[in-house]
Amino acid sequence: MKTITLAHGNGGQENNELxxxxxxxxxxxxxxxxxxxxxxxxxxxxxxxxxxxxVSPIEFPGADIGKLAVCGTCNDLAMMGAKPKYLTCxxxxxxxxxxxxxxxxxxxxxxxxxxxxxxxxxxxxxxxxRGSVDxxxxxxxxxxxxxxxxxxxNNIQEExxxxxxxxxxxxxxxIFASREGIDFSTSLKSDCASxxxxxxxxxxSGIKIRALRDATRGGVSAVLNEWAKQSNICIEIEEEKIPxxxxxxxxxxxxxxxxxxxxxxxxxxMAISKDEVQKALKVLKEIDxxxxxxxxxxxxxxxxxxxxxxxAWGTQRFIDLPTGELLPRIC
Amino acid sequence: MKTITLAHGNGGQENNELxxxxxxxxxxxxxxxxxxxxxxxxxxxxxxxxxxxxVSPIEFPGADIGKLAVCGTCNDLAMMGAKPKYLTCxxxxxxxxxxxxxxxxxxxxxxxxxxxxxxxxxxxxxxxxRGSVDxxxxxxxxxxxxxxxxxxxNNIQEExxxxxxxxxxxxxxxIFASREGIDFSTSLKSDCASxxxxxxxxxxSGIKIRALRDATRGGVSAVLNEWAKQSNICIEIEEEKIPxxxxxxxxxxxxxxxxxxxxxxxxxxMAISKDEVQKALKVLKEIDxxxxxxxxxxxxxxxxxxxxxxxAWGTQRFIDLPTGELLPRIC
Numbered sequence: 001m002k003t004i005t006l007a008h009g010n011g012g013q014e015n016n017e018l019x020x021x022x023x024x025x026x027x028x029x030x031x032x033x034x035x036x037x038x039x040x041x042x043x044x045x046x047x048x049x050x051x052x053x054x055v056s057p058i059e060f061p062g063a064d065i066g067k068l069a070v071c072g073t074c075n076d077l078a079m080m081g082a083k084p085k086y087l088t089c090x091x092x093x094x095x096x097x098x099x100x101x102x103x104x105x106x107x108x109x110x111x112x113x114x115x116x117x118x119x120x121x122x123x124x125x126x127x128x129x130r131g132s133v134d135x136x137x138x139x140x141x142x143x144x145x146x147x148x149x150x151x152x153x154n155n156i157q158e159e160x161x162x163x164x165x166x167x168x169x170x171x172x173x174x175i176f177a178s179r180e181g182i183d184f185s186t187s188l189k190s191d192c193a194s195x196x197x198x199x200x201x202x203x204x205s206g207i208k209i210r211a212l213r214d215a216t217r218g219g220v221s222a223v224l225n226e227w228a229k230q231s232n233i234c235i236e237i238e239e240e241k242i243p244x245x246x247x248x249x250x251x252x253x254x255x256x257x258x259x260x261x262x263x264x265x266x267x268x269x270m271a272i273s274k275d276e277v278q279k280a281l282k283v284l285k286e287i288d289x290x291x292x293x294x295x296x297x298x299x300x301x302x303x304x305x306x307x308x309x310x311x312a313w314g315t316q317r318f319i320d321l322p323t324g325e326l327l328p329r330i331c
Numbered sequence: 332m333k334t335i336t337l338a339h340g341n342g343g344q345e346n347n348e349l350x351x352x353x354x355x356x357x358x359x360x361x362x363x364x365x366x367x368x369x370x371x372x373x374x375x376x377x378x379x380x381x382x383x384x385x386v387s388p389i390e391f392p393g394a395d396i397g398k399l400a401v402c403g404t405c406n407d408l409a410m411m412g413a414k415p416k417y418l419t420c421x422x423x424x425x426x427x428x429x430x431x432x433x434x435x436x437x438x439x440x441x442x443x444x445x446x447x448x449x450x451x452x453x454x455x456x457x458x459x460x461r462g463s464v465d466x467x468x469x470x471x472x473x474x475x476x477x478x479x480x481x482x483x484x485n486n487i488q489e490e491x492x493x494x495x496x497x498x499x500x501x502x503x504x505x506i507f508a509s510r511e512g513i514d515f516s517t518s519l520k521s522d523c524a525s526x527x528x529x530x531x532x533x534x535x536s537g538i539k540i541r542a543l544r545d546a547t548r549g550g551v552s553a554v555l556n557e558w559a560k561q562s563n564i565c566i567e568i569e570e571e572k573i574p575x576x577x578x579x580x581x582x583x584x585x586x587x588x589x590x591x592x593x594x595x596x597x598x599x600x601m602a603i604s605k606d607e608v609q610k611a612l613k614v615l616k617e618i619d620x621x622x623x624x625x626x627x628x629x630x631x632x633x634x635x636x637x638x639x640x641x642x643a644w645g646t647q648r649f650i651d652l653p654t655g656e657l658l659p660r661i662c
Contacts, residue, residue, distance in 0.1 A: 001430050003429055005458070008424075009456060018456060019454070022430075023420070023437060029452070031452040032450070032451060032453070039452035050454065051455045052421040052423050086362075086379060088380070090470050090472075092385055094335075106354060109358075119360045123363075123381065124382045125339070125346065125349060126340050126383055134459070137383075139381065328459060
């Protein structure tokens with residue numbers, strides 16, 4: 001590894017290597033080692049998470065970089081069972097950026113903060129000369145109050161069920177279509193949404209969640225592969241159960257993508273005991289952002305640390321951690 | 332205001348306008364309104380602050396972007412009387428960036444985290460295509476545990492004394508000299524340093540601090556102007572008491588800068604009651620990063636909300652909030 005490549009930011013294998021060999025190695029500590037989407041601090045009472053958003057284009061069907069920046073960080077907190085509470089907002093703006101566009105982005109942020117019941121308490125604004133940044137990058141970092149402890153991808157048990165909360169791949173497909181000027185579908189839009197309301201409803205219904213992760217960069221494939229390793233379990237999924245809309249299927253066929261590896265920004269994967277799965281599915285289907293929720297598979301001991309796809313034709317294949325460039329600047 | 336200009340990021344007047352008219356207006360809440368270098372959350376027990384670092388060049392005499400990113404955020408916490416505890420680290424890297432340089436930057440971060448007794452608990456890594464960012468930008472966001480409550484720039488009283496902890500303007504002058512290839516001084520280097528150790532010593536010595544602010548973008552001028560407004564007071568400073576080293580003076584004369592408006596990254600301004608000022612000065616002078624500390628003036632009622640400079644020739648002039656482009660990408 002001599003220079004950083006686009007693959008190092010793919011949310012998949014090369015990304016994990018960069019993080020573990022450079023950042024985790026230098027910053028090593030117990031909290032970081034256990035950190036998933038967010039770190040758990042202050043005796044397990046708070047979750048703490050950061051994300052920088054570099055998406056291109058900055059406005060796209062279903063959202064913009066502002067909505068994405070609030071959803072992204074709030075969702076990372078929600079995935080640890082935490083109610084998003086305080087956010088910081090740090091923007092890096094290119095000289096010449098239009099004030100009207102900035103106002104639209106900030107208005108999107110405000111709206112999405114309200115969905116989460118969170119507030120921005122501190123910020124930073126940098127302006128850099130033309131060419132030093134492409135338009136605008138936004139960092140949000142959030143603190144959430146944990147409402148259900150013990151949600152962790154290290155605890156998945158044999159026979160636990162695996163769900164997705166929504167049809168998959170819409171964010172990745174939308175960004176790709178916007179960027180390439182593909183306009184064969186008017187109804188395709190990013191799934192970008194705040195997930196705290198649905199997580200809150202699961203918790204309030206008394207459901208014990210085993211593991212929860214929003215399937216962003218690297219998609220559902222990346223989440224399931226990490227979970228299989230961390231819980232030393234096999235995850236078997238059924239191809240025909242995986243919800244994928246026609247537009248996403250179309251883009252995948254056209255361009256040779258796999259929906260399982262496309263990014264989502266308002267869709268999570270959940271592991272839950274089989275005793276609770278039907279109750280959870282009922283709760284999910286009552287909420288708009290998760291009404292397409294499906295059980296897609298289960299944890300087993302078939303091939304530990306592997307993700308197995310049972311195809312519609314009765315064959316099996318491994319789903320690996322995504323590699324290569326995928327789509328840069330997806331989030 | 333139709334487009335964003337470099338002046339909107341100057342740490343001075345235009346920067347304040349952008350922040351108040353767009354960000355504060357949209358995100359309005361009580362904690363944000365009271366937020367200074369950091370927000371105070373969780374019933375006054377924690378400080379929370381964010382900063383994105385875009386400095387160019389990324390390595391310069393005295394520090395690099397990694398050291399700066401840890402000092403910058405930890406100092407913002409320290410300025411609220413908080414011990415830096417948890418940091419997040421989010422990097423945006425340009426495709427093609429050298430891994431060896433990244434390792435040096437991360438090693439600088441690690442070293443400076445140790446000075447603060449802080450740890451990185453969560454992170455994010457984005458890689459963007461060539462030309463989408465200039466080399467590397469780093470966001471750090473920190474949580475600190477408040478050790479002395481009530482430090483605030485709203486509370487400065489008539490007759491309070493004003494100190495600076497170090498000779499001023501070295502960071503700004505160093506970046507300018509590095510960028511322009513000026514090499515007439517081998518001893519000039521950035522003052523970039525972690526300030527928690529000296530703040531801790533002030534607190535441990537039982538000193539009651541009135542207000543504290545590291546004089547970054549916009550320099551000492553920006554800090555004093557904000558304080559004068561927020562406390563509805565006049566701040567009078569004595570030109571001949573302001574510590575400025577020969578190299579900084581040289582660069583200021585050469586280029587027409589004012590040392591009071593140059594950025595610092597390890598130098599703070601403090602307001603303190605006149606009964607405690609000598610004790611505080613003694614503590615400051617015992618520590619390496621503040622051994623050039625000086626009393627530079629006092630709060631009065633001469634011209635409320637204004638900063639007055641008493642010159643060496645016995646004349647007086649107002650020091651205004653900096654305006655214009657200043658130096659972009661200074662931090």
